[in-house]
Each structure stands twice: as C-alpha cells, then as structure tokens.
Amino acid sequence: MERVARLKLVLWMFVGLAAAVATARFLFGLGATTHLSDGTPWGLWVGFDVMGGVALAAGGFVITATVYIFNLEKYHSIVRPAVLTAFLGYAAVVVGLLFDLGLPWHIWHMMIYWNPHSPLFEVGWCVMLYLTVLTLEFFPVPAEDFSALARVRRFLIKFRIPLVILGIALSTLHQSSLGSLFLIMPYRLFPLWYSPILPVLFFVSAVGLGLLMVIFESHFTAYLYRRKPETHLMTPLGVAARWVLILYVVLRFGDLTVRGQLHDLLGGQGQVKLFWVEMALMIVIPLILLFTPQFRDRTNWQWATAAIGVSGIVLNRIDVGGLADLSRGTRLYIPEWTEIVVSLGIVAAATLVFLVTIEHFRVWERRPADPNADPRKLPEFNKVGLTWLGTPVIAGRVKYSLAFVIAAGVGFLLLGNPRAASRGVEPTPVHRARGNVMYLKTGLVNDQKPTGTAVDGEEGVLYLDADLTGYGVTFYHQREVERNGGEKSCVLCHHMNMPRDRDSGCYECHRDMYLPTDAFRHDWHASPTGANLACVECHAPGYARTSEHVKPCMDCHKHLVPAGATIKIKTYMAPSYVDAMHELCIGCHAKVALKENKPEIARCVECHKGKLNYADAQNLLYRRRALAGRLVVLPPATPANHSEGK
Amino acid sequence: MKAAILTDTTKCIGCSECVLACKKVNHLKEDVPRRWDTDDGLSARNWTSVIGEPDNKFVRKQCRHCLEPACVSACPVGAMHKTELGPVIYDSSKCIGCRYCMMACPFGIPRYEWSTIVPYVRKCILCYETRLKHGQQPACTEACPTKATIFGDRDELLAEAQQRIRNNPGKYLNRVWGEHEVGGTSVLYISDMDLSFLAYGEHFGDKPLTQTTRVAMEAVPFTFLGVGMAMSGLYWIIHRRMKLQTEQASEDTEHQASPEE
Numbered sequence: 002m003e004r005v006a007r008l009k010l011v012l013w014m015f016v017g018l019a020a021a022v023a024t025a026r027f028l029f030g031l032g033a034t035t036h037l038s039d040g041t042p043w044g045l046w047v048g049f050d051v052m053g054g055v056a057l058a059a060g061g062f063v064i065t066a067t068v069y070i071f072n073l074e075k076y077h078s079i080v081r082p083a084v085l086t087a088f089l090g091y092a093a094v095v096v097g098l099l100f101d102l103g104l105p106w107h108i109w110h111m112m113i114y115w116n117p118h119s120p121l122f123e124v125g126w127c128v129m130l131y132l133t134v135l136t137l138e139f140f141p142v143p144a145e146d147f148s149a150l151a152r153v154r155r156f157l158i159k160f161r162i163p164l165v166i167l168g169i170a171l172s173t174l175h176q177s178s179l180g181s182l183f184l185i186m187p188y189r190l191f192p193l194w195y196s197p198i199l200p201v202l203f204f205v206s207a208v209g210l211g212l213l214m215v216i217f218e219s220h221f222t223a224y225l226y227r228r229k230p231e232t233h234l235m236t237p238l239g240v241a242a243r244w245v246l247i248l249y250v251v252l253r254f255g256d257l258t259v260r261g262q263l264h265d266l267l268g269g270q271g272q273v274k275l276f277w278v279e280m281a282l283m284i285v286i287p288l289i290l291l292f293t294p295q296f297r298d299r300t301n302w303q304w305a306t307a308a309i310g311v312s313g314i315v316l317n318r319i320d321v322g323g324l325a326d327l328s329r330g331t332r333l334y335i336p337e338w339t340e341i342v343v344s345l346g347i348v349a350a351a352t353l354v355f356l357v358t359i360e361h362f363r364v365w366e367r368r369p370a371d372p373n374a375d376p377r378k379l380p381e382f383n384k385v386g387l388t389w390l391g392t393p394v395i396a397g398r399v400k401y402s403l404a405f406v407i408a409a410g411v412g413f414l415l416l417g418n419p420r421a422a423s424r425g426v427e428p429t430p431v432h433r434a435r436g437n438v439m440y441l442k443t444g445l446v447n448d449q450k451p452t453g454t455a456v457d458g459e460e461g462v463l464y465l466d467a468d469l470t471g472y473g474v475t476f477y478h479q480r481e482v483e484r485n486g487g488e489k490s491c492v493l494c495h496h497m498n499m500p501r502d503r504d505s506g507c508y509e510c511h512r513d514m515y516l517p518t519d520a521f522r523h524d525w526h527a528s529p530t531g532a533n534l535a536c537v538e539c540h541a542p543g544y545a546r547t548s549e550h551v552k553p554c555m556d557c558h559k560h561l562v563p564a565g566a567t568i569k570i571k572t573y574m575a576p577s578y579v580d581a582m583h584e585l586c587i588g589c590h591a592k593v594a595l596k597e598n599k600p601e602i603a604r605c606v607e608c609h610k611g612k613l614n615y616a617d618a619q620n621l622l623y624r625r626r627a628l629a630g631r632l633v634v635l636p637p638a639t640p641a642n643h644s645e646g647k
Numbered sequence: 648m649k650a651a652i653l654t655d656t657t658k659c660i661g662c663s664e665c666v667l668a669c670k671k672v673n674h675l676k677e678d679v680p681r682r683w684d685t686d687d688g689l690s691a692r693n694w695t696s697v698i699g700e701p702d703n704k705f706v707r708k709q710c711r712h713c714l715e716p717a718c719v720s721a722c723p724v725g726a727m728h729k730t731e732l733g734p735v736i737y738d739s740s741k742c743i744g745c746r747y748c749m750m751a752c753p754f755g756i757p758r759y760e761w762s763t764i765v766p767y768v769r770k771c772i773l774c775y776e777t778r779l780k781h782g783q784q785p786a787c788t789e790a791c792p793t794k795a796t797i798f799g800d801r802d803e804l805l806a807e808a809q810q811r812i813r814n815n816p817g818k819y820l821n822r823v824w825g826e827h828e829v830g831g832t833s834v835l836y837i838s839d840m841d842l843s844f845l846a847y848g849e850h851f852g853d854k855p856l857t858q859t860t861r862v863a864m865e866a867v868p869f870t871f872l873g874v875g876m877a878m879s880g881l882y883w884i885i886h887r888r889m890k891l892q893t894e895q896a897s898e899d900t901e902h903q904a905s906p907e908e
Binding site for chain 1: 753763
C-alpha cells in the first residue's frame with residue numbers, strides 16, 4: 002500500500018513540525034509564534050482552524066439529512082465516512098481553539114459563565130453539543146467490534162433519528178452563527194464581506210462545502226486505497242452542489258446590489274483582488290466544471306472540482322476571519338509560518354486519525370486490507386543503514402517515528418531562540434544619521450540638502466532620525482562645540498578613532514537602544530566553568546531565590562564601586578540606552594530648572610523637536626515623557642521668566 | 648450619576664501627564680515599542696495615549712465606555728461588564744482569551760498582552776476599582792494641568808460641551824463626539840478638527856452595535872425549533888409515504904399474483 006504509506010509519512014512530518022511549534026506556542030505565548038497584533042487580533046487560527054474546520058465538517062449533517070430524513074438509501078454507504086469526517090473536523094476545531102485562545106485552560110468557563118447575547122457563546126455551545134451528538138452518532142461503528150458494547154450500541158441506534166435531527170438543527174445554528182460573529186463589526190470587515198445576511202451566506206455555503214467535501218473525500222480515499230471510485234454516486238451530489246452554489250451567488254451579489262456596494266468590485270485594493278480570487282475558486286470554476294457534462298461525470302474532474310470549491314469556501318472563511326480585516330495599524334496581517342504549520346499539523350493529525358479509523362473499523366462495507374499486515378511478507382532491509390527494519394508493519398512505524406522526530410527537530414531549529422526570547426521587541430533598524438538642514442524659523446526640513454552648513458543668519462542644525470520613524474532629535478552642533486570647549490572637544494563625541502571618522506552616531510555602538518541590558522550574567526556565575534558558585538552563596542537560604550533576597554554584588558566585588566562614589570547599584574537590569582540617556586539629561590535639567598527658576602530648560606523640546614513643538618504652549622511648566630515617578634513641581638511660568646529663557 | 652469624561656482637544660497641550668498618571672495608578676510598566684503595537688500609542692501597558700496631529704494639535708485616546716458596549720455584548724463568558732456607575736470593566740478571572748472583544752470594539756480600544764504566556768485583555772477602566780468606587784475622579788483627569796480633559800456627570804458634561812461650542816463661535820466644530828455614535832459613549836470630545844480617525848468607520852451610525860447581533864441571537868431558538876420540527880415533519884411524511892408505497896406495491900403484487908395462480 003505504497004500511496005497510503007507515503008501519505009502517512011508526509012502527515013507525520015507535518016505533525017512533527019506542528020509539535021515543535023506547539024511547544025513554542027505554549028512556552029512563549031501567542032506574540033512570539035504568530036503575526037497577530039492589536040490591529041488584527043484574529044488570524045489564520047480562527048479563520049482556518051475554527052471557521053474552516055467547522056465548514057469542512059458540514060458533510061456530516063448534509064449526508065445524514067440526505068439518508069435518514071430524505072430517505073435516499075443509495076447514499077447509505079457514505080454516511081459513515083461523512084460522520085467520521087465531521088467528528089474529526091469538530092475535534093480539530095477544538096484543538097485549533099486551544100492554540101488560539103490566550104487562556105486555553107479556561108475554555109470550560111463557557112459552560113459556567115453565560116452571556117446569551119454573544120454569538121461566540123452560541124458557537125461554543127454548538128461545538129460542545131454537536132461534538133457530543135457526532136460522538137454518539139459515530140460510536141456504533143467502533144462498538145461493532147466489541148460484544149461488551151452491544152447493548153450501548155443497540156440503545157444508540159434506537160435513538161438515531163432524534164440524534165440526526167438534533168445534529169441537523171445544531172449544525173444549522175452553528176454554521177450560521179459563525180457568520181453572526183461578524184455582524185457586530187460592520188466598520189471593521191471590508192464591505193464586500195460584511196453583510197447583514199452573513200449568517201445565511203455562511204449556512205448556504207456550508208451546505209455546498211459539505212457536498213463538495215464528501216466528493217473530495219470519497220475520491221481521495223478511493224485513490225489512496227486503490228478502490229473503485231464512487232463516480233456514479235458522486236455525480237448527483239455535484240449537481241446538488243451546483244444549485245447550492247447558484248443560490249449562494251444570487252444571495253451574495255443580490256446582497257451587494259441591495260447594499261449598493263457593487264462599485265467596490267472595481268476598486269484596486271488588495272481586498273478586491275482577494276474577493277475575485279475567492280469568487281473564482283468558490284463559484285466560477287466549480288460552476289463551469291459542474292455545468293459541463295464531460296467534466297461533471299468524470300472521476301478526476303469531480304475530484305478537481307471538489308478540491309477547488311472546497312479551497313474557495315475555506316478561503317472565504319479565512320478572509321472573513323482575518324485577511325479582509327480593515328486593520329487600523331500600518332502593518333498588514335500575513336500569517337506567520339508557525340501559524341500555517343500548526344494549521345497544517347492539525348489537519349494532518351485529523352487525517353491520520355481518519356486513515357487509522359477506516360483501517361481498523363468498519364467505516365466502509367469492507368475494511369481496506371493492509372498488505373503490510375500480511376504475515377507472509379518479508380522483513381524490510383534498509384540499504385542505507387544496512388539494518389533490518391523488521392516486518393513491514395514494524396518498519397512502517399520506525400519510518401513514521403523517524404519522520405516525526407526529524408520534522409520536530411527541524412521545527413525547533415527553524416524557530417530559533419532569539420525571536421521567541423525577544424518578546425516582540427523588534428530589533429531597531431538603525432541607519433546612518435541623516436544630517437538634514439533644518440531651518441528653525443520656518444520649521445521646514447530640507448531633504449534635498451544632505452549636510453548641515455549654516456545659512457546666513459540662521460543656525461544650521463542636524464536632524465537626527467536614526468531609526469527613520471520620522472521622530473527625530475535636533476542637534477545644535479555649533480552650540481555643542483562651544484559648550485564643550487571649542488575644537489578640543491571633538492573627541493568627546495567623535496570618539497571612535499577610526500580613519501576619517503567625523504560623525505559617528507549613537508547607533509554605531511548602541512544598536513539595541515530599547516532593550517534593557519542584563520548587566521549581571523547569572524548563568525556564568527552558576528556554571529562550573531564560570532564562577533562555579535552554589536545557589537546559597539548568593540541567595541539567602543530559606544528565602545525565595547529571586548533578586549529581592551540576594552546579597553549585593555559588592556559583597557564579593559569589593560572594587561565595583563570606588564571609595565567615595567555616589568552611585569548606588571539597585572537592580573541588575575541596566576536600563577535601555579534610551580532610558581539611560583534620558584535620565585542623564587533630564588535629571589540634571591530638572592534640578593537646574595528648579596534652582597535657577599528657568600522651567601523651559603527642562604522641557605522635552607530642548608532635544609526633541611522632530612514633530613512635537615511645545616514651545617508655544619502657555620501653561621507648560623515641566624514636561625517629560627519617558628520616566629515616571631520623578632515629577633518636579635515648579636512655580637507657574639510668568640511672562641518674565643518665560644522671555645528670560647528665550 | 649453617570650460617570651463621564653469630556654476632552655476638549657483645543658485645550659490639550661500634549662504633555663502626556665494623563666498617560667503618566669494612568670500608568671502610576673494602574674501600576675503599568677514602562678512601554679517598550681513592540682512588533683504587535685499599532686501606531687496610536689495604546690498598548691497593554693498604555694491605557695491612554697496622546698496622539699499628535701499636525702499644527703500642534705493633540706487628541707487623547709482612551710476607552711470610550713460606550714453606553715451600549717459592543718465588547719460587553721460580544722464576550723462569551725461575560726468578562727466585560729458595564730457597571731452602574733458608567734465604566735466598562737474587565738474581569739480577568741473569567742476571560743478565556745478569545746479576543747472577540749478586541750474584534751468587536753468599533754474604536755479598537757482593548758489591547759492584548761501578547762508577550763506573556765498568561766495574557767489578559769487590557770484597557771482603560773476609568774480607575775473604577777482604585778478611585779471611582781471611593782468617590783474620587785480618575786487619575787488622568789486629575790492630572791491634566793490645563794483641564795483639557797475633565798470628569799463629571801454625563802448629562803452635565805454634555806451641557807457644558809454644548810455651551811462651550813455656543814459661547815465660542817468658530818472655535819469648535821459643531822459636534823460633540825460621543826453624543827450619539829453607536830448609541831452614545833461616556834467619553835465625549837469637542838474639537839476644532841474631525842475626530843473620526845479615532846474609530847474604524849468614517850461614518851458611524853447612531854444605532855448601537857449590539858443590535859446587529861441581537862437580531863441573529865433572537866432568531867436562535869426559533870431556528871433551532873423550526874429546523875428540528877421541519878426535519879421531524881419531513882421524516883414523518885417521507886417515511887409514511889414510503890411505507891404506503893411498499894404496502895401498495897405488495898398489495899399490487901398480491902393482486903397481480905393471484906389471477907395467474
């Protein structure tokens with residue numbers, strides 16, 4: 002069974018990768034493993050894993066309704082795979098939700114804290130109840146093999162029809178309520194997707210998706226296990242899906258027309274292109290294929306139609322869930338690779354469970370025979386490792402384990418430590434300072450003149466904006482020279498002592514301006530190759546081993562603080578360079594401002610003149626933005642001392 | 648009394664004292680620019696921020712404490728709660744971390760602690776626990792040196808805002824932001840510039856957002872019963888018809904069989 006074995010190998014690899022990412026997700030949190038942000042709090046995990054998963058599971062209620070309610074007995078053979086797919090789809094939704102929720106261990110709060118106004122409350126309850134119903138619907142299948150469960154099985158089969166009806170009602174609610182979720186954000190969702198009839202659209206497309214998914218799954222497993230494809234059975238399902246899709250397209254465009262949003266279809270935004278891709282995959286291509294008899298009745302074309310349609314409708318869910326979001330921030334949400342890997346991993350795991358279930362239980366009339374399990378088969382020999390891998394069953398397990406472990410290892414390598422450990426602090430991109438001339442009187446920045454030379458009567462200043470954020474610092478070069486003692490003072494700033502070095506900026510050394518600096522290397526002190534100290538040599542016994550109950554560095558490092566110095570060592574985390582610079586300047590400025598009664602010298606504007614200009618504000622006394630807890634209260638500025646400052 | 652805040656952007660000098668006071672009272676740590684922050688200055692550690700606009704204009708952004716809050720209606724476990732006094736507060740012990748409140752908020756206010764492994768939603772709660780309960784005004788309004796942002800009863804502040812607009816013709820745009828949008832908010836603004844950039848939509852309706860989902864939620868029991876009954880009815884009809892058909896068929900065969908015998 003070559004095809005199945007190969008597919009399983011690939012699936013195990015995806016599960017392995019996802020396992021690595023899952024570890025990072027639960028160790029470092031959502032921020033380190035996703036591209037979600039305050040601007041787009043929902044992304045691929047909601048759009049694909051939750052909304053797509055629920056939609057993919059729609060085959061369950063569509064087929065049970067067809068067979069048990071509408072009594073179309075010829076489809077009886079596909080009920081079991083459809084219910085199994087639905088069950089696994091919902092199980093995958095729950096797993097996906099555990100990844101996406103910030104506090105997954107609180108998921109049971111849904112049961113005890115109720116808010117009946119919330120569509121998400123309805124979604125949660127529908128998932129719980131329908132998963133239970135699906136379990137009860139599918140349970141008779143594995144129970145067949147165990148005589149001890151025969152009574153339970155008989156009992157469940159007696160209640161089959163009420164269960165099926167309950168399942169259909171719950172599915173109807175649930176498929177539509179996923180659309181209701183977005184009703185509350187009319188200003189957020191792109192107008193091409195937002196609609197008051199979103200619940201109806203979601204329900205109709207789910208029915209279509211259910212039909213297409215059954216076709217896809219039937220042909221896919223037939224290919225895998227080399228069974229005879231059920232083409233004749235699938236053709237009417239395709240025809241039914243055709244009418245559902247037509248109903249959908251009428252509803253959707255009718256809604257756009259009524260809401261007067263048709264003009265949006267011609268826009269040039271990315272979302273409009275996304276809409277047309279979605280429409281092509283979801284409606285146009287499947288409908289063309291389904292309306293042409295030579296495509297509709299052929300196995301391979303049926304398969305292709307179903308795959309395209311399914312991907313289109315899933316794309317629709319992802320779009321609503323995050324891609325078609327009107328983010329307020331400047332950055333666009335594009336899923337991080339880790340998000341994609343987790344989504345694929347969950348699908349792979351669900352597929353593996355599906356394959357194992359159909360191999361071991363009577364999901365089909367005849368269980369697919371596993372040739373690997375044939376006892377007459379010879380043990381497998383690995384030519385590379387020159388080892389015997391045992392019987393094909395054992396050899397298969399060895400290969401799958403190996404695939405999982407290697408993929409997990411690759412995953413850990415790809416994750417890398419720095420990104421996870423940075424906790425969302427982006428490495429500040431630094432550039433050479435641009436020495437633009439700025440004319441203070443007009444407040445204009447002249448981008449055309451790159452270097453600062455004084456222009457008649459006006460003082461040329463450097464406008465330093467090293468991280469290119471648009472927030473710069475003005476630098477009065479001439480004033481600095483005068484204050485620091487003429488030409489001899491050059492080396493105070495231009496200190497890098499490199500050939501032709503004239504204007505080395507702060508960024509030349511301080512590339513991590515915003516990161517706090519760990520001045521104390523704990524690992525080195527504890528390691529046998531470092532200081533080789535036992536814990537109790539610094540941390541007092543009996544207390545929590547934190548920085549609060551630790552003896553000061555100076556107890557060992559006697560020369561750390563020279564005699565007579567006024568510096569006190571308080572914490573082991575040095576502040577970031579930005580904080581350090583601010584503290585150096587502001588502390589002294591504030592003191593002098595108080596002493597000399599010159600409040601303006603302590604103003605932020607003394608250095609920051611990029612975008613904010615405080616100079617005209619009348620009641621401004623002393624303002625500083627960076628450090629809390631160091632407020633200096635000054636007497637109100639009188640016109641006299643205000644002019645004195647100028 | 649319905650607690651409310653009126654911010655007059657023409658009086659704001661952008662000193663950010665409100666931001667500092669907020670940080671102090673709520674024990675928020677220093678802010679580090681992070682990958683997932685948006686550009687309005689709000690974050691899990693900054694519950695209010697001052698946005699600089701061209702021409703030395705400043706707007707303070709904070710939670711609007713809507714009269715009919717979308718976040719409260721959206722939260723599946725009721726972790727968001729509108730108090731009698733006016734503020735919308737958050738109960739972290741109930742939160743499951745679904746972030747639906749962040750999606751639902753039309754002003755994009757709630758922020759998330761993305762960097763931690765036990766993350767909570769963070770937003771302005773109008774100093775409910777620390778000050779408002781004890782009869783004090785929020786820290787930000789107390790700290791404002793120019794009285795650009797003031798605290799009071801909503802009706803009184805609304806009257807004050809309208810009076811300021813009347814008394815200073817030409818100084819303000821003739822509109823109180825927060826009077827009617829999405830059903831009205833507790834935080835009001837008067838300004839000499841258009842403040843619609845504070846929200847997602849350019850043109851907010853006056854209908855509360857909670858009404859959009861209410862229609863769908865009220866249909867739930869009827870849909871459930873309707874679908875259930877329709878399916879049961881269909882089942883009954885189809886199966887009865889099938890039964891009659893098979894009976895008919897067997898009778899027919901009996902009829903046909905008998906003469907031949």
